[in-house]
Amino acid sequence: xxxALEPLHRGxxxxxxxxxIVGTKHTExxxxxxxxxxxxxxxxxxxxxxxxSRQQSVVSHQLLWVLTGHGWGHGAGLCQIGAAVMASxxxxxEEILQYYYxxxxxxxxxx
Numbered sequence: 001x002x003x004a005l006e007p008l009h010r011g012x013x014x015x016x017x018x019x020x021i022v023g024t025k026h027t028e029x030x031x032x033x034x035x036x037x038x039x040x041x042x043x044x045x046x047x048x049x050x051x052x053s054r055q056q057s058v059v060s061h062q063l064l065w066v067l068t069g070h071g072w073g074h075g076a077g078l079c080q081i082g083a084a085v086m087a088s089x090x091x092x093x094e095e096i097l098q099y100y101y102x103x104x105x106x107x108x109x110x111x
Contacts, residue, residue: 005052005065013075015049046072046081077101 004022008029011017019030021039030036037045049070054063072082078100086096094106 002065007052011075013049014070015047015075017048019048040067045069047075049075 001024002021003024004020006020006022007016007018008020009016009018011033015033016036017031017033019036019039021028021030030039033048036048045067047069050067051070053066053068055066056062057064072079078097083096083100086099087093091099097104097106
């Protein structure tokens with residue numbers, strides 16, 4: 001059983017890049033953002049930019065781990081999943097690129 005989830009370090013984007021997972025039989029320190037996302041979810045968390053808390057279930061009265069997320073992806077450049085969702089919502093490629101690279105200018109490359 002997990003007894004503690006302790007963010008040890010956050011990068012400049014706020015994402016956890018070092019997390020201590022304390023269990024009744026073993027303690028493990030995960031030192032990479034993607035590994036944290038994989039360890040905490042069968043399908044991979046959208047991001048390691050989250051807060052950790054404990055809450056009691058209203059139904060079972062058990063203490064549950066609650067991860068409150070603040071965004072998707074790795075926090076460094078364009079997130080393919082986020083861009084795909086934006087496109088599915090009707091955003092143009094110009095809008096998507098402006099979102100991920102604010103202030104950048106698009107131009108046509110010439111040879």
